[in-house]
Amino acid sequence: MSGIVDRFHPLFYPRGIILTGVSSHPGKFGAVTFHNLLRFGYQGELFPINRDGAEILGHATYKTISEVPEGRADLAFICTPSKLNEELLRDCAKRGVRAAFVASAGYGEADEAGKASEGRLVELANELGIVLAGPNGQGLVSTAVSMCAQIAPPYPPPGPISMASQSGNIGASFMNYGVLSGVGFSKGVSCGNSAQLELADYLEYYAADPDTTVSLAYMEGVEDGRRFLEVARAHTAEKPLVVVRGGATELGKRAASSHTGALASNERIFAGACRQAGITRVETVEEAYEIAATFARQPLPRGPRTLVFTVAGGWGVLTADACHRAGLNLIPIPEDLCDQIDRMVPSRWSRSNPIDLAGGETRDTIPEVLDLMARHPNVDAIIYLGIGIQAAQGNAFESGPFHPDYGLDRIAEFHQRQDRRYALAAAEASAQHRKPILIASDLLHTDRDYGNTGPLGVKESGRIAYPSGHRAVRALARMVAYSRYRENRRS
Amino acid sequence: MAQTLSEYESKLLLGQAGISIPDERLVNTPDEAAAAARALDCPVALKLCGRGIAHKTERGLVRLGLQKEADVVAAATALLAERIADDGDAGILVAPMVTGRRELIAGMLRDPQFGPCVMLGLGGIFTEALNDAVFAVAPLQPLDAEDLIAALAHSQLLGPFRGEPAVDRKELVQILETLGQIGVERPDIRSIDINPLILCDGHPVVVDALVELEDAVG
Incomplete structure (x- = not known):
């Protein structure tokens, strides 16, 4: 397995990058990529190539690749017109480059001549021993070396998710969710035309990459289905793989003389392969990110036995319904747990699952109750609803006309402090007892302008908060399914 | 035009691969049909059987639930009279009657991306x-x-149903796995239909089968 890690190393951990086609026009892709690498603080050396050797963004450039010192650049980022690139690739190889990302268009996606030149480029890369990403791709990201080598942002925060996308803009969308929620990425790549490296290659690498905990992929076509299945199976035996597939609704019915053939469609066969490979397949980009971020930061549940803990009654009921529909097991509250909570809060609490303390939480009981639930041997997972309600009142006090008088400063500060504390306590109990605790609150959106300490506390703990109980249920159900797949195949 | 095996040959092939096949007789005359029916115990089903015959039901080439020897002889005579030139070398397949409320379909096909695939359907x-x-x-x-069986939208139909026991999962799994094995080992076979696969007291029984061959190379 270390073979593949070594092979991809120069692509994602380059000590230096040669950029071809860095124009003095800041609108052109070469200049944009040079800017983005500087802007996001790439840790290695940059060798921008400009025909005239002009100064760009205050940096000196090289007129030709031959001026670049040997052995300092591992990666070439190529934005030049396709007809120049074969020669440039040869020149890069002479300077010690071992990987290339080709952003240039005009290859296989364009016409027959482009197809032929793409074929030559791959042949040349193979001959030079260069791993080649693209062409016609948006770029790649590797946060370990602060590398945003892309012709467009975003640059997500560092994290354990690695992404490969057959669409540049869907890849960017995945990373945008990372920017928003804070659960970040290790690597991201836009496959472009997949001339040499294709989606399955990146997934094979991510499976072996120690910096990746979960992979996220967007795909449309499957070139070699059997290889994809084999790579995906090996991947999910180690870590989860979340896939969104575009073009899946096509009927794809074939003219077939057999009944089996008449019932087949590309979608049905792909769905079967996903089932066999334990792929977590989802329909939408936001769901894919949300589930990948859940895998990234929550321990895997050992089973489906779920407790819903709520300080918001109606949400508790709806979330319980959603648990049933999703096949999660909403267990009756264990008697000993019931007794323990009885001793802590007034008797009006729900005494059933969902657990609603009915105001008992004002006695500062939430961290301890969370710990008791997570500790219980019959509990596999917890969904916690209604975080931030206290903080929202704190924010209302703080932003209103009576603050800081009438004691509002103290109570506002208390409410805000408490919700942050609950979020951190949930993460702590989850980590300590190795059980997922998913926190959902609509205040994630509605109180965002005031900076609600509940959802912010969840972010601070390195996890994502879900905007509704349903979204938390959906993520948890996918975790349970993957955990079951792993468990079954292992035994 | 792809070449298909006759029902009898198709079942023979499945049987050789390890799928349990009902005890059936291929005969050429009404008298032989009567003898086969005696050996199998009535009621029996009679089907015209030949390489060119793919849509038996549509052409009325199936006679079910024949209780008496006289019925068998009459049905065999009628079926033989239905033969047309395109049917090729057609005989009569005498099969024990299989009854069950639940009918499945199982098969194998070759997908351009994923290669040989197994199907299970209602x-x-x-x-x-x-x-x-x-x-x-x-x-x-x-x-x-097992996952394939569970993935059917109506997989609950394979549980206990109206007095009939749940499907014998081990037998169904074995059929599905064998279909996959044939797909991998026999590139000369383009597709297989087992249709219907009738659940008889929970046992999946191959009532009809059709094997389609790849066009010969060269």
Whole structure:
């Protein structure tokens, strides 16, 4: 397995990058990529190539690749017109480059001549021993070396998710969710035309990459289905793989003389392969990110036995319904747990699952109750609803006309402090007892302008908060399914 | 035009691969049919059987539930009279009657991206309406077949049903895995239909089968 890690190393951990086609026009892709690498603080050396050797963004450039010192650049980022690139690739190889990302268009996606030149480029890369990403791709990201080598942002925060996308803009969308929620990425790549490296290659690498905990992929076509299945199976035996597939609704019915053939469609066969490979397949980009971020930061549940803990009654009921529909097991509250909570809060609490303390939480009981639930041997997972309600009142006090008088400063500060504390306590109990605790609150959106300490506390703990109980249920159900797949195949 | 094996040959092939096949006799005359029916115990079903015959029901080439020897002789005579030139070398297949409320369809096909794949679906008269079919890429690994069965939208139909026991999962799994194995080992076979696969006291029984061959190379 270390073979593949070594092979991809120069692509994602380059000590230096040669950029071809860095124009003095800041609108052109070469200049944009040079800017983005500087802007996001790439840790290695940059060798921008400009025909005239002009100064760009205050940096000196090289007129030709031959001026670049040997052995300092591992990666070439190529934005030049396709007809120049074969020669440039040869020149890069002479300077010690071992990987290339080709952003240039005009290859296989364009016409027959482009197809032929793409074929030559791959042949040349193979001959030079260069791993080649693209062409016609948006770029790649590797946060370990602060590398945003892309012709467009975003640059997500560092994290354990690695992404490969057959669409540049869907890849960017995945990373945008990372920017928003804070659960970040290790690597991201836009496959472009997949001339040499294709989606399955990146997934094979991510499976072996120690910096990746979960992979996220967007795909449309499957070139070699059997290889994809084999790579995906090996991947999910180690870590989860979340896939969104575009073009899946096509009927794809074939003219077939057999009944089996008449019932087949590309979608049905792909769905079967996903089932066999334990792929977590989802329909939408936001769901894919949300589930990948859940895998990234929550321990895997050992089973489906779920407790819903709520300080918001109606949400508790709806979330319980959603648990049933999703096949999660909403267990009756264990008697000993019931007794323990009885001793802590007034008797009006729900005494059933969902657990609603009915105001008992004002006695500062939430961290301890969370710990008791997570500790219980019959509990596999917890969904916690209604975080931030206290903080929202704190924010209302703080932003209103009576603050800081009438004691509002103290109570506002208390409410805000408490919700942050609950979020951190949930993460702590989850980590300590190795059980997922998913926190959902609509205040994630509605109180965002005031900076609600509940959802912010969840972010601070390195996890994502879900905007509704349903979204938390959906993520948890996918975790349970993957955990079951792993468990079954292992035994 | 792809070459298809006759029902008898198709079942023979499945049987050799390890799928349990009902005890059936291929005969050429009404008298032989009567003898076969005696050996198998009535009631029996008679079907015209030949390489060119793919749509027996549509052409009325199936006679079910024949109780008496005289009925068998009459049915065999009628079927032989239905033969047309395109049917090729057609005989009569005498098969024991298989009854069950639940009909499945199982098969194998070659997908351009994924290669040989196994299918399981709900069959019978509601096949088109329910459109409930699931696929897996061959060869099936342990648990793939179980997951395939569970993935049917109406998988509860395979549980205990109106006095009939639940499907024998082990037998169904074995059929699905064998179909996958054939797909992997026999590139000369383009597709297989087992339709219907009738659940008889919970046992899946191959009532009809059709094997389609790849066009010969060269």
